[in-house]
Amino acid sequence: MLSPLILIAAVLNGLMIGAVYALVALGLTLIYGVLHIINFAHGALLSAALFAAFFAYQKLGLDPYLAAVVLTPGFFVLGYALQRFVIGPASHGDDRNMLLVTLGLAVLIENALLYAFRADTRTIDLAYGFKSIDLGFTFLSLPRLISFVAVFAVALALWLIMSFTDTGKAIRAVAKEKLGAELAGIDVAHIYAVTFGLGTACVAIAACLLIPTYYVNPSAGNAFVLIAFTIVVLGGMGSVPGALIGGLLIGVVESLGGFFFGESLGQVGIFLIFIAVLLLRPRGLFGASA
Amino acid sequence: MSEQKVPLSRRRFLATTALGAAAASGTLAMPSILRAQGAGVKIGLLHPVTGALSYSGQQGRIGATMAVEEINAAGGIKALGGAKIDPVLGDAQSTPDGGTAEVEKMNAAEVSCIVGGYASSICLAVSQAAARYDLPYAVDVGVADSIVTRGLKNTFRFGPGFGVIAKTALDNLATINDQAGKPAKTVIIVHEDSLFGSGLAKLLNAQLPGKGFEILETIPHPTPTRDFNTVVLKIKAQNPDLVIPADYYNEYVLLARTMLEQRVRPKGIYSVLGGAASSYKFVKEFPDAAKYIMDCNHWFNPKSEKAQALKKAVEDKGQFFTYELYMNYNAVYLVADALEHAGSADRAKLTAALAASTFASPIMPYGPTKFVNGQNEGAAPANTQVLDNDIKVILPPEFANAKAVFPIPA
Numbered sequence: 215m216l217s218p219l220i221l222i223a224a225v226l227n228g229l230m231i232g233a234v235y236a237l238v239a240l241g242l243t244l245i246y247g248v249l250h251i252i253n254f255a256h257g258a259l260l261s262a263a264l265f266a267a268f269f270a271y272q273k274l275g276l277d278p279y280l281a282a283v284v285l286t287p288g289f290f291v292l293g294y295a296l297q298r299f300v301i302g303p304a305s306h307g308d309d310r311n312m313l314l315v316t317l318g319l320a321v322l323i324e325n326a327l328l329y330a331f332r333a334d335t336r337t338i339d340l341a342y343g344f345k346s347i348d349l350g351f352t353f354l355s356l357p358r359l360i361s362f363v364a365v366f367a368v369a370l371a372l373w374l375i376m377s378f379t380d381t382g383k384a385i386r387a388v389a390k391e392k393l394g395a396e397l398a399g400i401d402v403a404h405i406y407a408v409t410f411g412l413g414t415a416c417v418a419i420a421a422c423l424l425i426p427t428y429y430v431n432p433s434a435g436n437a438f439v440l441i442a443f444t445i446v447v448l449g450g451m452g453s454v455p456g457a458l459i460g461g462l463l464i465g466v467v468e469s470l471g472g473f474f475f476g477e478s479l480g481q482v483g484i485f486l487i488f489i490a491v492l493l494l495r496p497r498g499l500f501g502a503s504a
Numbered sequence: 505m506s507e508q509k510v511p512l513s514r515r516r517f518l519a520t521t522a523l524g525a526a527a528a529s530g531t532l533a534m535p536s537i538l539r540a541q542g543a544g545v546k547i548g549l550l551h552p553v554t555g556a557l558s559y560s561g562q563q564g565r566i567g568a569t570m571a572v573e574e575i576n577a578a579g580g581i582k583a584l585g586g587a588k589i590d591p592v593l594g595d596a597q598s599t600p601d602g603g604t605a606e607v608e609k610m611n612a613a614e615v616s617c618i619v620g621g622y623a624s625s626i627c628l629a630v631s632q633a634a635a636r637y638d639l640p641y642a643v644d645v646g647v648a649d650s651i652v653t654r655g656l657k658n659t660f661r662f663g664p665g666f667g668v669i670a671k672t673a674l675d676n677l678a679t680i681n682d683q684a685g686k687p688a689k690t691v692i693i694v695h696e697d698s699l700f701g702s703g704l705a706k707l708l709n710a711q712l713p714g715k716g717f718e719i720l721e722t723i724p725h726p727t728p729t730r731d732f733n734t735v736v737l738k739i740k741a742q743n744p745d746l747v748i749p750a751d752y753y754n755e756y757v758l759l760a761r762t763m764l765e766q767r768v769r770p771k772g773i774y775s776v777l778g779g780a781a782s783s784y785k786f787v788k789e790f791p792d793a794a795k796y797i798m799d800c801n802h803w804f805n806p807k808s809e810k811a812q813a814l815k816k817a818v819e820d821k822g823q824f825f826t827y828e829l830y831m832n833y834n835a836v837y838l839v840a841d842a843l844e845h846a847g848s849a850d851r852a853k854l855t856a857a858l859a860a861s862t863f864a865s866p867i868m869p870y871g872p873t874k875f876v877n878g879q880n881e882g883a884a885p886a887n888t889q890v891l892d893n894d895i896k897v898i899l900p901p902e903f904a905n906a907k908a909v910f911p912i913p914a
Contacts, residue, residue: 223737344761344765346765352737469733481726
């Protein structure tokens with residue numbers, strides 16, 4: 215009964231969902247690569263962004279894809295401000311403290327959302343929410359396809375920023391040698407904040423791509439963050455192409471694993487990969503040697 | 505659906521405790537204000553109004569307080585000289601421990617009775633804690649059979665338990681299929697992998713073959729599941745006549761949406777205590793995905809004028825008329841009726857009055873009330889179907905306001 219076409223459909227689904235995982239992971243890996251901390255507030259920020267996209271549609275009638283144009287710079291500023299005025303100062307110069315501050319922020323943001331919007335799940339119903347493209351053997355969801363393309367565009371844009379702009383060069387310099395960069399006249403606090411802003415902006419885009427087919431509640435973002443963390447480790451901490459390839463790979467593993475072993479065990483496959491990578495290639499697929 | 509998984513990660517623990525502290529100023533301040541009204545009968549209204557179950561808990565609280573306000577406005581408890589019901593609000597914080605802690609507080613506040621609980625896990629803990637003080641406890645929703653089978657003299661459940669609901673659901677499924685000329689022979693079960701979904705899947709696997717159904721596959725999935733495309737691909741590959749989902753709200757909605765997106769249309773979608781299948785919210789937000797879905801769940805009697813009036817009052821407040829709401833409304837009326845019969849707010853007398861209660865709810869499609877070991881034997885679920893962008897009752901026949909549309913027209 216198992217036709218190869220179903221397998222192709224499963225792989226395609228994996229790639230579609232994997233692209234969104236990759237985008238969440240991009241933000242996480244960027245922040246890790248420069249600040250050398252795991253941003254525990256990433257999931258809570260994703261929930262917040264989902265709420266922002268939801269209300270942009272609900273209150274202002276703004277289509278999520280248009281809302282991305284507003285929310286992306288908005289969340290960049292939010293991320294910048296969080297790092298510059300909250301996380302940075304609260305860490306008193308020790309990067310390890312930042313980790314704890316982000317954990318505190320996660321609890322704060324999640325509960326503020328819970329307090330303001332209660333725990334009920336909200337969704338939006340868009341005209342194109344159920345549109346799909348008929349490939350003959352399967353239907354490809356249009357919102358998913360849009361997000362797939364958009365993720366590649368975002369990854370390309372990030373890569374261009376990192377490679378060719380002065381800010382990008384400064385980010386890479388700080389990532390490589392913080393003290394050296396500081397001596398060369400780079401404002402490290404500013405670069406930290408810019409990086410955090412970029413990571414948060416990725417989350418805003420991910421939220422706008424997710425909301426047409428997903429739902430939002432105060433802990434919705436958490437479902438993506440554990441997986442994003444796995445992708446960051448798989449792809450190599452701080453690596454943009456690593457996050458992209460890792461995300462797609464994890465998406466396909468999850469989809470095929472779910473298909474052959476059931477959804478409950480399919481998730482196990484992801485974490486087996488996670489452990490295997492840590493054991494055999496701790497720097498990840500694309501990571502620079504530690 | 506009344507049993508929900510409460511994942512207790514460190515993050516969740518931090519979140520709930522922090523929220524508890526945050527909510528203390530708002531939520532816990534309320535009872536003291538309400539209590540200041542003077543000598544009345546204190547009744548504890550205990551719901552998970554914060555944490556993972558907070559939506560259901562808040563709906564429950566709305567239902568219970570609406571009943572209290574109504575009773576007080578109509579002159580209070582007449583057998584006690586018009587004494588007003590004095591609600592003592594409590595938050596179980598979506599955990600059994602939170603529920604137990606509130607029982608202690610309510611006992612100290614000298615309540616005569618406790619109403620609520622919502623989730624089975626909370627109801628189990630609350631009934632036990634309340635039993636220590638011989639405090640009568642009216643369960644609102646919690647369906648686990650063990651809530652009333654442990655021999656606790658203080659615990660009363662007006663609504664149906666899981667065993668009755670599951671049996672009714674299976675019998676009714678066979679009836680609906682037979683009446684349509686047995687179009688459905690093959691079934692795929694999709695269930696969440698915690699106690700509720702797995703337990704139901706096990707029961708279905710044991711019972712459905714005896715009723716002439718062949719189960720093609722049983723697909724478990726965790727909560728939360730981010731993507732249902734793989735599950736739907738499997739369903740599509742095997743093309744079953746019937747899909748039976750046993751999921752919580754979010755996953756249920758994602759599954760139904762993905763089935764629509766992948767144009768998977770079986771002859772019927774049938775659920776038991778379905779997370780979204782009898783939710784006005786789902787029907788309103790995704791009418792196309794919800795269309796024709798059938799469910800066997802707690803439901804009100806649509807032919808009752810009282811129920812329709814309550815529904816309107818709730819909708820005028822901008823709320824959805826969910827089962828948590830009217831189950832709690834009923835539970836408060838059950839207690840008020842027992843207070844009238846007991847003629848006293850004394851716990852022992854109230855317990856005896858509850859055990860002998862013949863309270864007939866004007867809202868629910870139940871038979872005559874008769875408590876046996878704390879369970880109302882008259883309680884029964886109803887079968888609903890999403891028709892004309894509304895939720896209609898299709899069974900039992902005496903309460904039905906629509907005929908089942910099965911198989912789903914092509």
